[in-house]
Amino acid sequence: MNLFKRSGLVVALLLASGQAWSAEVQVAVAANFSKPLEVLATAFKASSGHELNMSAGASGKLYAQIENGAPFEVFLSADSKTPQKLVEAQLAVAESQFTYALGKLVLWSSTQDYIDPQGEVLKKQEFKHLAIANPQTAPYGAAAVEALDHLGLKKSLESKLVQGENISQTYDFVSTGNAELGFVAWSQVAQEGVLKAGSVWQIPEDLYTPIQQDAVLLLKGKDNKAAQAFLDFLKTPQAQQLITKAGYGLAKPH
Amino acid sequence: MLGAEDWTAIFLSLKLAGLTTVLLLLIAIPLAWHLAQTQGWWKTPLNALVALPLVLPPTVLGFYLLILLGPKGWIGQMMQAVGLETLPFSFNGLLLASMLYSLPFVVQPIQAVFSSFDKRLLEAAMTLGAHPLDAFLTVVLPLSKQGFLTATVLGFAHTIGEFGVVLMIGGNISGETRVVSVQLYNHVEAMNYQAAHGLAALLVLFSFAVLLSLYYLNRGK
Known part of the structure; x- marks a missing residue:
């Protein structure tokens, strides 16, 4: 019994020293x-x-x-x-x-069926706020501006843009509905490759630098x-x- | 040293702080008078409520405003129901946020002078036939000048320094919500330290001048 206790102590000490290695x-x-x-x-x-x-x-x-x-x-x-x-x-x-x-850039809305699979919603412009991450500091924001530029919508949408400080805040703006839609990372809105909620347009990869x-x-x-x-x-x-x-x-x- | 965007931000901040202060003074005068006079059970809870923005992290305020004022929040839904625009990402939204954020800075100095006000003066005025409102305007207000000055200066300066709330509900829109503290933050984030220095130095000077004038004003007491 005593021996058992003692060996238990040794094991505990070994474990503790093992911890110290991490x-x-x-x-x-x-x-x-x-x-x-x-x-x-x-x-x-x-x-x-x-x-x-x-x-x-x-x-x-x-x-x-x-x-x-x-x-x-x-x-x-x-x-x-x-x-x-x-x-x-x-x-x-x-x-x-x-x-x-x-990273994969997507256009996302927390409302179902708000965004069509071709992203035509951007051209119709029937929304008040389009959220992007600050393009000067956040790469997803810069990619979003690049995509808008390629679509020829950068000028016309400028007055509707609201900027999140980073991509997480941009997501918050859209998920709370304060912005009807926004450019976020696919990883933020997907789980195991499936959209969690709302509607989405996967931005074609030729519209922005990878x-x-x-x-x-x-x-x-x-x-x-x-x-x-x-x-x-x-x-x-x-x-x-x-x-x-x-x-x-x-x-x-x- | 300062670019056009910097000036836009500076003017926006001045406009926001000016409007916030004027509106807050209008609310603070009756509120402070009530708090100074009432003996009701609500006096202490109300005092605590007014002081809350002093200790709350601005992010708490920003978070609640973003949730409540947005199209999914109940205030936002009410506003939309009566045909009004929702408040986040707008100047009016910042105005509301600033009024909450700077409330104690305006109420408390006024409340302090009201509390120490000699009530017999008011009674004397009324015995001489003055209407209560008349007596308040001609006797109480002029004698409380010091409190108003302090309240105005602190409310204005505190709003100029507002940052966390604006960052959370502003959306960084030039001329609308990009106030001077946010513009400074943008410069730092984008590593434009030169531009950041200009604005930062300006804010230091401004704050120092504000406090200096406040201390000079109160020295005469």
């Missing part, structure tokens, strides 16, 4: 990817034991925070430009940059093995399956 990683994530990242974090913890803490925001804002010393170790951007800029500013490790997901979402290892995370482990984890088939399920495309392997 580390934490601070991830800055573009607002559109915050939900999928929660799922990925759970899977990452299960497979590696490492904890993941995340801060979500517009990519541009996160850049400014990183530039000013924010304690982030990995950055999951909504574009490839911002990580590139971090590398150029020597705030990120160049060879670590890779595309973890391809939203290549890149990850990069930040200088602050260079010596954190959990940071490297997470970037490796993102490339595993398990993670890629979760990313596709969340409504993203994957970059073609080179």
